[in-house]
Each structure stands twice: as C-alpha cells, then as structure tokens.
Amino acid sequence: MRAWKAALLQDYKPASVNSWLAGLKSFYSWLSETGKLPYNPAQLIKGAKRTGTSKRHARESLTDSEMRRLLALPDESAQGVRDAAILALMAYTALRQVEIHRADLADLQTKSGRLVLMVQGKGRQEKDEYIVILGETESALRDWLSIRGKAEGALFVSLSNRSSGERLSLRAIRALVKEYYSLAGIVGNKTTHSLRHTAITKAISAGVPIQKVKSLARHSSIETTMIYFHELDRLEDPAEQYISY
DSSP: OHHHHHHHTTTSOHHHHHHHHHHHHHHHHHHHHTTSSSSOTTTTOOOOOOOSSOOOOOSOOOOHHHHHHHHHOOOSSHHHHHHHHHHHHHHHHOOOHHHHHHOBGGGEEEETTEEEEEEOOTTOSSOOEEEEEOHHHHHHHHHHHHHHOSOSSBSSBOOSTTTTTSBOOHHHHHHHHHHHHHHHTOOSSOOTHHHHHHHHHHHHHTTOOHHHHHHHHTOSSHHHHHHHHHHHHHHHSOGGGGOOO
16 A cells, blocks of 8 residues: 555645545445454555645635525535534534544543544544534534434434435535535535635634644644645735835
C-alpha cells in the first residue's frame, strides 16, 4: 500500500491520492469490522501531505443566506430530522463527512455540563478529540436521538428499505448534502467539505483566536489553520484598497 501511494504521488496531486487512499481504507475497515480480516492493515497508512501555507482551498464557503436556506430545508419526517442534525453538526462544529460516518451513539458524552461528541479526526487512530455541541445543533441532534432510539451502534443510520439501520455511508452523506444544495439553489464549487470550510471561516471572522480555531478544526498543524486566516485576510483587508493616486 505504501508503494502504491508513492507511485501515485509521482503522477497525481496529494488531494487525489488521499481520495483513493480513503476508499482503500474504508474497504479494509469493512473487511476487519465484518471479521473477514483479523485487523485493518491500512490503518497506519498516512495520507499524502500538502506542504506549506501558500496553498489555497479550492472549495468555496457558503454565504450566510445560503446557509440559512440550507438549514431550513429538512422537513419533519424521520429522514428530515436526521438530515437536519447532520447538516447542523457540519455547519456549526466543522465535522468532516468521515467523522459523521464514524460517529457512534457511545461517542456522545457530557463534559463540564456540555454535550460533546468524541471524534476520530483525520489521520488519527482513536477517538481522542471532541467537538462541543451547543444551541440549535444540540436541539437538532436530540430530535434525531428521540427517533433513533438507544440501540448501540452508529449515530447516523440509513432509513432506506434496503439498508435500514445500517451505518450511513460516506456516499449517502455526500448525496444528501448535494441534494439539499440543489434544493436550496446553491451553485458553484461547493461540496460537503464546504460546510466545514464555512464553519471555520465564520469562527475566524468572529475574531476567535487561532488556537481556538485550530481546536475547532482539529488540525494537526497550526500551519493548516493559518491557511484560513491568510485567505480571509486577503479578501477582507486587501492591500489593493490602500492604493490611491
């Protein structure tokens, strides 16, 4: 697997390589979870690194009006309540889609009187980080829990006839976000990751210190967090506005 990763990096960008690695890891994860392999051999394969802070994020943030339209779309059906909780978590806590996929009911805990979700972040082997769930996000999540019930297992499950009760797949998460984008009239280079990108950007715009933003984003390096600060500063306080003749 490491040799395959090294070969890919000769011809493709790290982002593309990481997408293929994610698929491979999911496959081996399924093999180990279903007992077809005694362990997951892909678990220790690290993703390809993007070095430096000069790189830019290809995905766009959502505007405030787009986010309001998006969050207001889910209906009161069981699926709508589930989707509302997923969208709120991604929009307000910057959860990655893979973190939504991995989340279990047992990961919900209380720390210092606040509801938190233990998270296995990108490139990590254990659920040793957490996000704080507040306000509307907590309400949306508890609405879903009242429907989901207390059975152990995945926090977010499929409600379709074919896979009812099974862990919601990454493909299904991407599909539901894409569908809500379409219903909300959201266009442009906006993906599932754009919700996370927007949450981090909004925190910076509100004046949150970089260390707290790093904790929100769960970046392994503060240099990654700095990319967001650089991009936002470039747009909100551009040098061009100080040039006059």
